[in-house]
Amino acid sequence: MTTSDATEKKPLWLLIEENILELSSEDLSEENREQTIQRIAGELDNTGYNVSHHGGNILQLRWAIDERCKVGRPLMKDFNEVIAALTLEDVADPISANAKLVRNLGEAWPKLKGSERKADVLRIVEKTKVDLLITKAKGLSGDEGIRLLIEEEMASEVITEELGITGEKLEQVNAEVEKEGAERARVETLLEAIEGKSNEEKVKHLLANNVSDKLIIEMAEIDQGVVDVVKQSIEAELKEKQRLEEEAAARKKEEATGPPLEEIPPDEMLEYIEGIREILEFSDKEKEIRVMCEQSAIPICLVDIAVSEPEKLDELEKEAEG
Numbered sequence: 001m002t003t004s005d006a007t008e009k010k011p012l013w014l015l016i017e018e019n020i021l022e023l024s025s026e027d028l029s030e031e032n033r034e035q036t037i038q039r040i041a042g043e044l045d046n047t048g049y050n051v052s053h054h055g056g057n058i059l060q061l062r063w064a065i066d067e068r069c070k071v072g073r074p075l076m077k078d079f080n081e082v083i084a085a086l087t088l089e090d091v092a093d094p095i096s097a098n099a100k101l102v103r104n105l106g107e108a109w110p111k112l113k114g115s116e117r118k119a120d121v122l123r124i125v126e127k128t129k130v131d132l133l134i135t136k137a138k139g140l141s142g143d144e145g146i147r148l149l150i151e152e153e154m155a156s157e158v159i160t161e162e163l164g165i166t167g168e169k170l171e172q173v174n175a176e177v178e179k180e181g182a183e184r185a186r187v188e189t190l191l192e193a194i195e196g197k198s199n200e201e202k203v204k205h206l207l208a209n210n211v212s213d214k215l216i217i218e219m220a221e222i223d224q225g226v227v228d229v230v231k232q233s234i235e236a237e238l239k240e241k242q243r244l245e246e247e248a249a250a251r252k253k254e255e256a257t258g259p260p261l262e263e264i265p266p267d268e269m270l271e272y273i274e275g276i277r278e279i280l281e282f283s284d285k286e287k288e289i290r291v292m293c294e295q296s297a298i299p300i301c302l303v304d305i306a307v308s309e310p311e312k313l314d315e316l317e318k319e320a321e322g
Contacts, residue, residue, distance in 0.1 A: 009047075009048060010047075011116075011117075011120045012044070012049050012051075012057060012060065013060065013064070013111075013117060013120070014120060015044055015047055015049070016040070016044065016060065016061050016064045017064060017074065017075050017076045017079070018076055019040045019043065019044070020040075020064060020065060020068050020074050020075070020076070021074040021076040021077065021080075023036065023068070023074070028065065028068065028069055033065065036065070037058075037061060037062060037065060038052070040061060041057075041058055041061055044057075044061070067109070067111070071108055071109070075105075075108075075109050075112075078105055078108065078109070079105060082101055082104070082105060083101075083124065083125075083128055086125070086128055086132070087132070088129070088132045088133065088136065091125055091126075091128055091129040091132065094122060094125045094126045094129055095122065097125050098118065098121055098122040098125045101121065101125065102117075102118050102121055130154070130158075133148065133149060133152055133154070134149070134158075134162045134163075136148065137149050137162070137163060138162075138163065143173050143176075145163055146159060146163060146165065146169070146170065146173045147173060147177060149162075149163070150170075150173065150174060150177050151177070156170060183215070184215070184219065187206070187211055187215050187219050188219070190205065190206060190209055190211065191206075191219065191220060193205075194206075199220075199222050199226050200226065200229075200230055200233075202216075202220050202222065203216060203220070203222060203226060203227050203230040204230055204233075204234065206220065207227075207230065207231065207234065213227055257299070257300045257301075258297070258298070258299025258300055258301065258302075259299055259301075260299075260301055261299075261301045261302070261316075264299060264301075264302075266319075266320040266321075266322070267320075269316060269317075269319075269320040270317065270320050270321070272298050272299065272302050273302070273313050273316060273317050273320070275293075275296050275298055276293065276298060276302060276303075276306045276313060277313070279292045279293060279296070279306075280306065280310065286307045289303070289306060289307055290303055290307065293306065302316075
């Protein structure tokens with residue numbers, strides 16, 4: 001999408017009508033009309049068109065002035081008023097807007113219905129849409145204006161020039177928009193996989209796949225209240241899961257630690273001490289001793305004694321023997 005046709009040569013009929021717009025009733029009087037025609041023809045010669053010495057072009061000028069006199073007002077007065085009244089909603093579809101505009105103005109100005117002029121009018125409608133978009137973008141806060149013009153596929157140079165931003169800034173916002181587009185595509189795929197499920201199941205699935213509340217509400221069309229209820233349910237499930245995991249870890253730790261010293265039966269005490277002594281014959285390094293004791297399921301209380309007070313094992317052995 002481009003900003004305007006300003007750099008392109010305006011069609012002759014439009015230049016003629018713009019000149020006619022400036023004419024007074026005196027310019028169009030019988031005694032002055034021919035002089036006015038010749039003056040306008042000369043001015044149009046300077047725009048790159050040969051009007052003064054081109055039969056078809058001078059005739060086009062004469063017919064336009066005749067129509068102006070017949071209708072009683074300049075075509076461009078009607079045309080400019082209609083263009084000025086257009087809103088973004090009106091020009092959302094420029095082709096439909098153009099057809100409506102030409103149809104309405106064509107009652108008084110039938111030549112507008114010609115295919116060539118309709119094409120010229122369409123370009124003006126499209127330019128009007130661009131101008132309205134730029135005006136709207138300039139009124140938005142933050143990066144919203146940049147985003148609007150990106151979504152409307154406005155040319156990069158137009159965005160940077162009209163909004164007064166750098167190319168780097170535009171690239172940054174473009175990257176964000178592309179990332180958001182990729183996320184939307186991902187969510188669309190997730191939604192296809194859960195089509196027909198209840199809203200609660202959909203929310204649970206989307207949350208499990210790290211989809212934001214905003215996209216769940218927008219793309220799955222589910223109320224925030226439902227999202228909040230499912231979140232609370234998930235939170236309760238997670239808390240219960242955490243509780244069970246903590247209990248399991250505590251049991252595992254308790255099993256790994258073994259019973260306290262005073263709860264070890266004498267016969268088991270003797271077995272453990274014998275095992276420790278065998279391990280001590282292999283190594284005197286604490287880390288290795290602990291690893292081998294753990295592998296032999298020796299209670300941690302005896303392992304601590306073995307590495308810190310090995311002489312105490314004799315005491316414990318005598319007590320166990322009675």
